Amino acid sequence: MESTQLTIQLAYVAAAALFIYGLKLLGSADSARKGNLLSSVGMLLAIVAALLDQGIVEYQWILLGFVVGGAIGAAAARLVQMTAMPEMVALFNGFGGMASLLVGAAALSGSSNTFTLVTIVLSILIGGLTFTGSLVAWGKLSETLGSGAVMFRGQQIVNSLIVLAILFSAVMFCLQPENSIWLYAVIALSLLFGVMAVIPIGGADMPVVISLLNSYSGLAACAAGFAVNNNILIVAGSLVGASGIILTQIMCKAMNRSLSNVLFSGFGSVSSEET
């Protein structure tokens, strides 16, 4: 391993350590702000290390992305009302999912082995459903969409069909990566599924759903890490994925509910109305 590459990898190790310690500090009240600061330093370190990579020959598009995204993020974070924080988190989370979808799609052009294709399809799938799911969660919390649960007859059948269609197109995508129709099918279906999964859940349960979607966006980043062969994406993504699941469970417990109760109570109420 040459020295630049070694420096980059060591910087990733340091960044991972900062993420882990930062997350730990975020868990108690006295140290939480410091924890957030440490984790942001880790992120800065990871980004600087990524910029050193010798595969990067042009900086203008990266810079443009940073300026546009950073300005929007900073403005949104500054302007948002204190009471509107949860929906802002949902919106940010959705954009993270979208980024994983795009990275997955972009990684497609370079590779063809089956393992990479599976990770690409996973990052597109999870990223896509995180994106639209978070947008719906944002809409419900900000009352842009109605905050109530949306249900209709045969919803479970429709959802099952969507899941089957996703599985089918994902498998076809891995078998025929050169046929882009399967790629578009996976993208479209994952976006649709994100909407369908969140609409039957009522507005009061949205924080739990956002926490779960946050966990998914971590998993999407992890899958994208496998697709582009990057350690720090795998480590940070799976950290967020696992801690997000635990946090979701803790939040459910605080409401005296089980996770499946939160996710599927909407469906239950339809069947109980029918009987």
Add this chain to the structure above:
Amino acid sequence: MEVVFLTFILMLSIFLGFELITKVPATLHTPLMSGANAISGITVVGAISLAGNGQHDMANWLGAAAVAFASINVVGGYLVTDRMLAMFKKRGS
């Protein structure tokens, strides 16, 4: 072999993630969620290499768009978390 190595990393990080979050007070649920969400913007690192490869093809543009989306998540996520925690501290003292 590389795949096995990466899967090892995955497994260890998942266990670590489970262990990290225990007994979080209810007031910290939203900031913790928001802080973890900012970390998931790490996708930006993957997007950087795709956006800067100089090939001017589809992957290049998709990578640039991914950098923008992930930057919103990272910058916004950390700032929002900090704002929440700043208020929390004031209330506590």
